[in-house]
Amino acid sequence: MSDTAFDAVFVGGGHNGLVAATQLARKGLRVLVLEAGDRAGGGAADYEIHPGFRTPALAHVLPAFDRRAARGLGLRRQGLQAGAGDMARVLLLPDGASMTLGPDPQQAASALRAHSAADAAAYPGFLQRLHRHTQALRPLLDGTPPRLHLADRRNLLTLGRLGWSVRRRGRGAMRDLLRIITMNVADLLEETFESDAVKGAFALEAVLGTDHGPRSPNTVFTLLHRMAGLQPEGATAQAAGRAKPLLAAATGAGVELRTGTRVAGVRVEGGAARGVTLTDGSTIDAGVVVSNADPVTTFRDLVGGDHLDADFLAEVRALRMRGTTGKVNFALERAPDLPQPAGGGPARWLLAPSIDHVETAFDHVKYGEAVPEPALEITVPSLTQPDRAPAGGHVMSVNVAYAPYSDTLDPGDLGRTVTALIERHAPGFGASVLACDAWGPRQIEERFNVHGGHWHHGDIALDQFFMVRPVPGCAQYRTPVDGLYLCGAGAHPGGGVTGTNGINAAREILRDRRNGRQAA
Amino acid sequence: MTQAALQRTPFHEALAPLNKAEAWERWQGYATVTRFYNEGQEYAAIRNTASLYDISPMLNYRISGPDAERFLNRLVTRDIRRCKPGRCFYTPWCDGDGHIIEDGTIFRFAEDRFQLNCAEHNLTWFRSTAQGLDVSIEDASERIAALSLQGPMARTILLRAGVQEAQDLRYFGLVETHIGDVPLILTRTGFTGDLGFELWVEPEHALTLWERLMAAGGTQGITPIGSIALDIARIEAGHIQVHSEYLDARTAVDISEKRSPAELGLDWALDFRKEHFNGRRALFAERERGGPPLRLVGLEVPGRRPAVDAMLYDGRRIVGQTTAAVWSPLLKRSIALALVDAAHAQTGTELRTEVYYRRELRLLRSEPLARVVPHRFLALERRQA
Numbered sequence: 001m002s003d004t005a006f007d008a009v010f011v012g013g014g015h016n017g018l019v020a021a022t023q024l025a026r027k028g029l030r031v032l033v034l035e036a037g038d039r040a041g042g043g044a045a046d047y048e049i050h051p052g053f054r055t056p057a058l059a060h061v062l063p064a065f066d067r068r069a070a071r072g073l074g075l076r077r078q079g080l081q082a083g084a085g086d087m088a089r090v091l092l093l094p095d096g097a098s099m100t101l102g103p104d105p106q107q108a109a110s111a112l113r114a115h116s117a118a119d120a121a122a123y124p125g126f127l128q129r130l131h132r133h134t135q136a137l138r139p140l141l142d143g144t145p146p147r148l149h150l151a152d153r154r155n156l157l158t159l160g161r162l163g164w165s166v167r168r169r170g171r172g173a174m175r176d177l178l179r180i181i182t183m184n185v186a187d188l189l190e191e192t193f194e195s196d197a198v199k200g201a202f203a204l205e206a207v208l209g210t211d212h213g214p215r216s217p218n219t220v221f222t223l224l225h226r227m228a229g230l231q232p233e234g235a236t237a238q239a240a241g242r243a244k245p246l247l248a249a250a251t252g253a254g255v256e257l258r259t260g261t262r263v264a265g266v267r268v269e270g271g272a273a274r275g276v277t278l279t280d281g282s283t284i285d286a287g288v289v290v291s292n293a294d295p296v297t298t299f300r301d302l303v304g305g306d307h308l309d310a311d312f313l314a315e316v317r318a319l320r321m322r323g324t325t326g327k328v329n330f331a332l333e334r335a336p337d338l339p340q341p342a343g344g345g346p347a348r349w350l351l352a353p354s355i356d357h358v359e360t361a362f363d364h365v366k367y368g369e370a371v372p373e374p375a376l377e378i379t380v381p382s383l384t385q386p387d388r389a390p391a392g393g394h395v396m397s398v399n400v401a402y403a404p405y406s407d408t409l410d411p412g413d414l415g416r417t418v419t420a421l422i423e424r425h426a427p428g429f430g431a432s433v434l435a436c437d438a439w440g441p442r443q444i445e446e447r448f449n450v451h452g453g454h455w456h457h458g459d460i461a462l463d464q465f466f467m468v469r470p471v472p473g474c475a476q477y478r479t480p481v482d483g484l485y486l487c488g489a490g491a492h493p494g495g496g497v498t499g500t501n502g503i504n505a506a507r508e509i510l511r512d513r514r515n516g517r518q519a520a
Numbered sequence: 521m522t523q524a525a526l527q528r529t530p531f532h533e534a535l536a537p538l539n540k541a542e543a544w545e546r547w548q549g550y551a552t553v554t555r556f557y558n559e560g561q562e563y564a565a566i567r568n569t570a571s572l573y574d575i576s577p578m579l580n581y582r583i584s585g586p587d588a589e590r591f592l593n594r595l596v597t598r599d600i601r602r603c604k605p606g607r608c609f610y611t612p613w614c615d616g617d618g619h620i621i622e623d624g625t626i627f628r629f630a631e632d633r634f635q636l637n638c639a640e641h642n643l644t645w646f647r648s649t650a651q652g653l654d655v656s657i658e659d660a661s662e663r664i665a666a667l668s669l670q671g672p673m674a675r676t677i678l679l680r681a682g683v684q685e686a687q688d689l690r691y692f693g694l695v696e697t698h699i700g701d702v703p704l705i706l707t708r709t710g711f712t713g714d715l716g717f718e719l720w721v722e723p724e725h726a727l728t729l730w731e732r733l734m735a736a737g738g739t740q741g742i743t744p745i746g747s748i749a750l751d752i753a754r755i756e757a758g759h760i761q762v763h764s765e766y767l768d769a770r771t772a773v774d775i776s777e778k779r780s781p782a783e784l785g786l787d788w789a790l791d792f793r794k795e796h797f798n799g800r801r802a803l804f805a806e807r808e809r810g811g812p813p814l815r816l817v818g819l820e821v822p823g824r825r826p827a828v829d830a831m832l833y834d835g836r837r838i839v840g841q842t843t844a845a846v847w848s849p850l851l852k853r854s855i856a857l858a859l860v861d862a863a864h865a866q867t868g869t870e871l872r873t874e875v876y877y878r879r880e881l882r883l884l885r886s887e888p889l890a891r892v893v894p895h896r897f898l899a900l901e902r903r904q905a
Contacts, residue, residue, distance in 0.1 A: 268796070271796060300651075300652070304652065305594060305649070305650075305653070306795065307795070309615070309616030309800075310594070310616065310649035311615050311798075313648075313651060314651075317651070
């Protein structure tokens with residue numbers, strides 16, 4: 001049976017897929033989204049961990065949504081509000097004490113003064129420095145990366161914009177950016193701060209979700225990448241079930257969504273995508289196939305070696321996309337007794353008391369071992385969204401740095417390790433747990449159909465970014481197969497629930513259609 | 521005693537006493553003969569009687585399994601499905617950018633059993649191309665010894681040696697047979713543009729094969745030849761050779777030194793009727809653009825001097841250079857293979873050729889006007905008859 005009613009078919013309905021699909025549908029294309037799981041939204045989706053308790057499946061701290069995506073899709077109308085304000089960081093210290101770094105740098109500095117006058121003095125300047133650099137890199141982070149094809153004016157323009165954006169902030173700022181961007185974050189923090197707590201917190205921010213330790217090269221870049229999404233005016237929002245408004249926008253635009261439908265392969269004829277084949281053997285025709293799946297799944301498994309050059313496929317296979325981050329979700333019968341942020345407001349609790357703590361944890365995962373003392377990023381989404389749990393109950397979401405990709409390690413052990421660690425800072429925590437789901441990268445891979453179980457569908461590093469992401473030669477959301485596009489986190493600019501990848505991919509697809517490049 | 525720097529081929533014991541000139545050269549780590557005594561005489565055997573050349577240093581890959589055909593069709597630019605069991609097949613293969621890695625021959629023994637022969641190591645590239653397929657690819661070079669028997673008398677000598685299959689074996693045909701009690705794979709292939717065969721045996725039978733052939737040669741004789749004589753013949757035949765007409769794309773540093781098959785006169789070997797193969801997209805785009813910037817041509821150069829390493833000019837502009845040049849004893853003229861700008865590749869185009877040579881120790885230059893001709897200088901009927 002062949003279904004011929006679609007202009008574009010999406011492999012995977014993650015948030016980027018939904019954004020791109022909606023955008024295409026709004027431009028008049030007939031769009032079908034195929035999702036293997038039982039719900040769309042990918043890492044941004046919610047699920048019921050315990051009867052009446054709904055928690056974000058993967059992403060619990062969401063960066064500012066791409067403004068172009070929000071505007072273009074009318075998402076505000078659908079309830080995806082920009083600007084829920086930033087969250088305070090509550091640093092959990094070894095002796096059970098805590099320190100709050102609020103969203104306001106000056107306030108945070110005064111809180112810091114009790115621990116270190118020098119750090120209090122350095123803190124606002126450091127944030128400003130990071131901010132200046134992320135602003136300079138905006139053209140790198142937001143748009144479609146250029147190709148090294150300088151006859152094309154658009155490529156030159158993009159490169160020029162990036163160059164100008166870096167240079168116009170002054171010679172000193174440019175020199176500083178060029179010095180630190182390839183550095184490891186530990187060195188940068190050592191030369192800036194003296195208290196372990198602050199250094200540990202930023203070290204965790206830099207490496208969370210990546211396959212790096214704080215002493216791995218270019219972790220300053222990964223810190224900038226993450227900070228770009230968490231800038232104060234970037235309006236961090238706690239995961240409000242971001243998938244829901246996206247889904248509403250997609251449906252409203254006329255996108256057809258089929259969940260529980262797994263794609264077995266992309267059909268390629270004469271070097272062009274002609275549609276997809278499903279696991280049940282049926283086919284769906286479409287001149288445009290957009291993959292929300294990661295590059296390895298897309299090229300190695302869905303397209304395959306019969307349609308791709310061996311050297312291209314070798315580069316895809318060589319992509320570093322080993323997941324190292326675990327996810328533990330809890331349903332709690334009462335609020336956890338964690339230290340409260342001074343000044344109130346939404347908070348993230350960071351358990352990363354020093355650089356060495358994070359680096360030692362990384363040493364274990366580097367060799368595929370369970371991590372006895374991982375670093376944690378904890379959120380309690382039900383504090384700001386009480387409807388996530390029955391009255392009195394709460395849901396907690398924990399990112400674990402690190403958890404090894406392993407077929408043999410019991411994810412239950414990960415859950416027990418994390419529970420015990422939180423118990424130290426929230427007495428009685430263990431007794432309040434109603435349900436606990438712990439996933440290592442292997443489980444994330446299976447559950448979310450992401451090769452390697454990596455947050456970003458491929459590690460974030462300078463050699464896997466911008467015009468070489470995912471691999472050289474297909475960095476503009478296009479692929480070697482005509483009519484096949486990438487729109488997921490494996491494309492530029494990586495993961496983080498921003499919708500940027502989706503909106504950029506949609507733009508390139510529409511551009512190709514205008515230029516008649518799409519296969520008939 | 522120090523160990524020899526170069527390995528010895530299975531035929532070394534037979535070759536060494538005949539090598540009066542003691543002229544050896546390196547080929548894939550093996551010592552092979554440059555000339556035995558006189559390259560002119562050796563060349564004459566190729567065209568007039570029969571010549572024997574040791575091709576054991578070639579790389580031989582055995583490819584088998586249910587996906588063997590599928591693998592080869594990913595790899596090579598021609599459609600392997602057009603090569604039936606019992607046939608041989610010449611084809612280039614390219615990287616993803618459509619740049620040639622190498623060219624070679626493929627023997628098809630059965631639906632799922634092949635042997636690929638080439639001059640450079642390719643195993644990693646083959647394995648990389650075979651990802652996900654049920655195919656076994658092994659480097660069998662050490663387990664294969666081979667001789668190339670070329671010349672108008674080649675068939676007669678094989679018949680005399682009792683290899684009856686030589687009688688009817690068609691051009692690019694292949695047969696598994698025996699010479700006496702020695703298992704032999706006989707192919708109607710070669711690099712000389714002449715009537716000829718290649719004979720493939722296990723290394724322990726190498727010397728037996730040599731003796732049987734030499735015995736069958738009788739008084740008319742088989743002349744063992746070195747690489748110089750072979751090179752003259754292959755230039756006359758217009759066969760390209762790695763390191764002469766092109767570099768392996770994987771080893772060329774300068775991208776402008778990478779060649780596409782179409783630049784080397786192999787447009788005919790690009791089969792766009794089949795689905796994807798390595799480099800297909802790039803090669804298709806190249807064809808759509810009107811072809812590559814350079815073309816392989818033949819040159820007829822006035823005078824007797826071979827135009828070795830010569831620049832080619834259109835007026836004062838350099839438009840190409842020779843890749844191989846030789847005095848052709850058969851054509852009685854100086855010929856050369858050359859890569860020239862497409863605009864100057866038309867047959868009949870005259871290009872000023874800058875040839876340097878020495879008279880005693882003095883360096884002199886001549887500037888003959890060479891004429892562009894098809895790069896296959898020779899079309900001997902007996903080659904395919």
